[in-house]
Amino acid sequence: MSAELFSRYDSVLLSALLDTMEDVQYCPRPVCQYPVALEPGEKMAMCPSCGYAFCIYCKMVYHGIEPCRFRSSKYSFHKFMRFTCSADLSSMFLTTSVFSCR
Numbered sequence: 001m002s003a004e005l006f007s008r009y010d011s012v013l014l015s016a017l018l019d020t021m022e023d024v025q026y027c028p029r030p031v032c033q034y035p036v037a038l039e040p041g042e043k044m045a046m047c048p049s050c051g052y053a054f055c056i057y058c059k060m061v062y063h064g065i066e067p068c069r070f071r072s073s074k075y076s077f078h079k080f081m082r083f084t085c086s087a088d089l090s091s092m093f094l095t096t097s098v099f100s101c102r
């Protein structure tokens with residue numbers, strides 16, 4: 001696995017963790033990663049640094065009225081953790097994070 005891929009997964013994990021803790025998400029752009037404050041009840045966030053508008057649930061470019069692939073950030077977080085726990089690289093994360101597979 002490349003270092004680039006690892007850092008991408010790592011940033012996803014970190015942003016997923018942030019989702020559950022406070023109303024801040026990092027800009028999904030790997031080169032940016034600017035912390036973006038979320039508006040309460042708002043499904044879209046715009047990065048003040050690069051101007052990237054993204055869906056707070058799937059982190060993709062904001063898709064307007066299109067239904068999101070994820071019903072909520074909590075759902076996507078658990079889905080992500082299930083995926084991580086079943087992947088070969090899970091041990092790498094679990095030794096460096098507070099998470100554990102249940």
Ligand SMILES: [Zn+2]
Pocket residue numbers: 027028029032033034047048049050051052
């Ligand atoms: Zn940005």
Ligand SMILES: [Zn+2]
Pocket residue numbers: 055056057058059060063067068069070
């Ligand atoms: Zn979405």
